[in-house]
Amino acid sequence: MLYIHQLKDLTPKSSEIESVFIIRDIKKKTPYPLSDDQILNYFSLFYVSESEKNAMTNAVEQVEPLMTEIKELMMSKDAVYEPINLQRALSMLSEIPSPLMTNLKYAQGIAEWQQFFVEQFATLFNTIPRLRSEQEKELCNQHLNKIFEKLLRNDNLAFNYKDIVNEAHTARMSDLSESMDKGFFFHIYLEEELRKLSFNEIKSRIPDEKLRRVENLHMKVREIKKGVDAAYEVNLRMVNWALIVYSYIKWLKTV
Numbered sequence: 001m002l003y004i005h006q007l008k009d010l011t012p013k014s015s016e017i018e019s020v021f022i023i024r025d026i027k028k029k030t031p032y033p034l035s036d037d038q039i040l041n042y043f044s045l046f047y048v049s050e051s052e053k054n055a056m057t058n059a060v061e062q063v064e065p066l067m068t069e070i071k072e073l074m075m076s077k078d079a080v081y082e083p084i085n086l087q088r089a090l091s092m093l094s095e096i097p098s099p100l101m102t103n104l105k106y107a108q109g110i111a112e113w114q115q116f117f118v119e120q121f122a123t124l125f126n127t128i129p130r131l132r133s134e135q136e137k138e139l140c141n142q143h144l145n146k147i148f149e150k151l152l153r154n155d156n157l158a159f160n161y162k163d164i165v166n167e168a169h170t171a172r173m174s175d176l177s178e179s180m181d182k183g184f185f186f187h188i189y190l191e192e193e194l195r196k197l198s199f200n201e202i203k204s205r206i207p208d209e210k211l212r213r214v215e216n217l218h219m220k221v222r223e224i225k226k227g228v229d230a231a232y233e234v235n236l237r238m239v240n241w242a243l244i245v246y247s248y249i250k251w252l253k254t255v
Contacts, residue, residue: 001240007161010239015157015246022247032129032255034122043118046241048111052230056104059227063097066220073185073213080210082187089184092172096228103164103231106153110238113150128252144249151242159239165231173225180218 002021003014030038067090074086124143131137145155153160176184183199192202203211 001243004239004243007159007166007235007239010152010157010159010243012157015243018243019247019250022244023251026244026247026251032252033126036119036122039121040118043114043121043241043244046237046244047114048107048234052234053104053107053111055227055230056100056107057227059224059230060097060100060104062220062224062227063093063100066217066224067093069217069220078210080187080206081185085179085184089176092176093224095172096169096224099164099166099169100228100231103235106164107231107234110150110234117147117150125248125252128249129255144245147245148242151238151245157242157246159235159242161235165228165235167232169228170232173221173228177218177221177225180214180221185214185217 001018003017004010026042030042070086070090070093073081074083077083124140127136127140131140148157149155152158153164181199183202186199186202186206188202
């Protein structure tokens with residue numbers, strides 16, 4: 001896509017522009033009249049996968065235990081750790097559970113619905129060029145609106161993303177994981193900062209068992225990030241899916 005790169009980018013105006021290029025593609029890959037096999041091959045690329053649902057589920061299960069372990073580090077008052085950064089990590093992680101759980105339910109709903117959508121798509125959309133009466137058009141519009149509401153969680157051509165995983169959450173998890181690569185949980189002495197030592201140089205003074213403990217926490221952060229990223233990829237794919245449905249409608253009205 002040329003103009004839609006984030007969840008907020010889907011608007012009637014951007015959809016109109018993007019559809020010009022999409023229509024060229026769908027005309028070639030799924031010519032009219034649409035066939036079930038062609039539609040299945042085309043839309044199966046957008047399906048929510050089991051691995052994505054599993055990644056989200058795993059991430060949901062990891063967040064609270066991870067936060068508990070970080071709190072234990074804080075309560076230890078061990079000078080090897082940096083309490084301010086531990087608190088920052090907790091703040092970042094606290095933003096994840098609610099949108100991620102909502103996202104998981106949304107993805108599960110799409111997964112249950114997607115096969116039904118594909119099985120009904122060709123039949124429904126092949127009728128669009130043949131609609132004549134106002135009653136026929138109204139009934140078809142009702143079916144089409146339900147598709148957009150399912151994909152976009154909204155009755156407008158815009159994705160309702162505020163309460164699920166969005167760019168803010170992926171940024172938080174990327175920042176946390178990257179910071180932990182640089183020793184975020186450990187206290188860095190002023191002299192080490194002034195000398196601009198890398199964490200690889202600093203870690204030699206940190207006891208092995210504490211390095212291992214934090215690395216174990218970092219592995220859990222990566223697992224949560226994997227789930228958050230999977231959720232975001234699903235959401236962005238649903239935006240693409242809705243955009244393609246919009247493009248089919250626009251094209252078939254001219255057939």
